Amino acid sequence: MFLSIIFNKRKWIKIGAGILLLLLLLPIFFLFSRINGWGLQNQEAVSSAQKAADQEDLREQVALLVLLYHHLDEDEDHWGPYAIPPRQFEYDLQYLVKNNYEAVTLEEIIDFVYHQGKLPAKPVLITFDDGYESNYVYAWPLLKKYNMKAVINIIGILSDQESAASDHNVSYSYLTWDQIIEMQESGVVEFGNHTYDLHSKNRTIQGIRKKKTESVKEYQQRLMEDLELTQKKLMTACGSPALCFAFPLGIQEEHALPILDELGFQVTLCSHQIYNVLARNQDCLRPLGRFNRAAGINTVDFFARIEKNLPVVNE
Numbered sequence: 001m002f003l004s005i006i007f008n009k010r011k012w013i014k015i016g017a018g019i020l021l022l023l024l025l026l027p028i029f030f031l032f033s034r035i036n037g038w039g040l041q042n043q044e045a046v047s048s049a050q051k052a053a054d055q056e057d058l059r060e061q062v063a064l065l066v067l068l069y070h071h072l073d074e075d076e077d078h079w080g081p082y083a084i085p086p087r088q089f090e091y092d093l094q095y096l097v098k099n100n101y102e103a104v105t106l107e108e109i110i111d112f113v114y115h116q117g118k119l120p121a122k123p124v125l126i127t128f129d130d131g132y133e134s135n136y137v138y139a140w141p142l143l144k145k146y147n148m149k150a151v152i153n154i155i156g157i158l159s160d161q162e163s164a165a166s167d168h169n170v171s172y173s174y175l176t177w178d179q180i181i182e183m184q185e186s187g188v189v190e191f192g193n194h195t196y197d198l199h200s201k202n203r204t205i206q207g208i209r210k211k212k213t214e215s216v217k218e219y220q221q222r223l224m225e226d227l228e229l230t231q232k233k234l235m236t237a238c239g240s241p242a243l244c245f246a247f248p249l250g251i252q253e254e255h256a257l258p259i260l261d262e263l264g265f266q267v268t269l270c271s272h273q274i275y276n277v278l279a280r281n282q283d284c285l286r287p288l289g290r291f292n293r294a295a296g297i298n299t300v301d302f303f304a305r306i307e308k309n310l311p312v313v314n315e
Contacts, residue, residue: 061313062112064276065101065306066125066269067092068290072134073171079295086138091299093146096124099303103148106190106243110266113282126150127269127290129194129246131159133173136183143188150189153246153269154180156196156230177237184238192269193242196229199249207251216255223259231263244269247287260286275311 070082072089079085096103102120109125111117126143128135131154143150158174165173175183183189198208205211210219231241243266250271260268267285274289291306 060280062119062123062278063311063313064104064109064119064123064125064278064288066127066276066288066290068269068271068292069126069128069139070130070293071132072138075171078171081292081294084293084295086134086142088295088299089139089293090142090146092293092302093142093148095299095303096148097146103143103150105149106151106192106267109278109285110243112278113280113285114266116280119278125288127192127246128152130155130199131175131180131194133162133168133175133179134170135189136175136179137170140183140186140189144186148188151192151244152183152189153192153194153242153244154230154234155194155199155248156233159233177233181237191234191238191242192244192246193227193230193234193265194246195248196226196233198223198226201249207248207253208256209251209253210255219255220259223256224262227259227263243267247271252287275306275309277311277313 069084069089071078071084072086073079073083074085076085099122101122101124103126104119104123106125108117108119109123112119126148128139128150131152135152139150142148152175154175159177159180162168162174163176163178180191184191195208198205201207208223210216214222227245235241241264243264245260245263245265245267246269252270266282268287269290270287271292272287272289273291276284276288278284293302297305
């Protein structure tokens with residue numbers, strides 16, 4: 001009887017110890033389950049993110065917004081179709097950032113078209129034509145401030161003249177070669193070709209349009225000499241020639257196309273105010289349409305007019 005009592009006591013002690021051990025292990029088991037669940041959730045999240053990234057890589061078309069600016073000026077008397085106040089440009093940059101646009105470079109665009117490269121979901125190419133000094137004084141600091149990039153299409157002869165001039169005024173001066181070098185070295189600005197000395201319109205000259213009095217061969221030789229001069233100057237200043245050509249005054253000429261190809265321009269820029277759809281085809285880069293930024297319309301209304309024409313592309 002005494003042995004039976006001792007045996008039962010030991011039995012209940014073992015049962016109690018087992019229950020106690022189970023109680024101690026339950027929180028640990030619960031915690032492990034939660035951690036494991038979190039791990040699975042994280043794996044699923046990573047998998048979803050990777051799947052989305054893969055889908056992004058497979059996009060065959062991308063809608064590209066290209067903006068066209070010219071001159072930035074504090075003097076209200078100068079505002080108009082091709083001149084806006086610097087603060088307006090800053091408001092535009094703020095809008096782009098707030099609405100998830102990402103500024104892209106010419107190289108990124110070319111890489112997407114030619115080499116299966118990637119572009120962000122909402123790419124924007126910011127361009128300036130003519131190469132005003134206000135691009136250096138006002139636009140460049142703002143681009144850096146908002147982590148944006150831009151292409152400035154220069155007129156070679158104006159930069160030559162400005163570099164030799166002693167008088168400079170941001171209201172009317174153009175970029176010097178020293179300023180071009182400084183901006184290019186920052187990695188924020190690329191430079192395009194806007195001709196050397198064909199940005200004019202009169203009775204005999206209309207941008208790069210062929211003269212009625214010259215043969216196709218004469219015209220192409222004249223154009224080659226002009227464009228090649230700016231290409232060589234950009235090569236000396238920036239270490240590489242321009243990747244893009246901006247048609248002066250928006251005037252295009254079919255006889256110019258072989259010369260543009262021969263000089264290696266992979267992108268041409270026109271003045272048609274349209275959204276662009278980039279595809280894996282080089283023809284989509286020739287030319288790219290651009291929305292001109294004029295004074296007299298606020299940022300919200302300006303972009304509202306543009307975005308209502310946003311094309312639908314493959315997701």
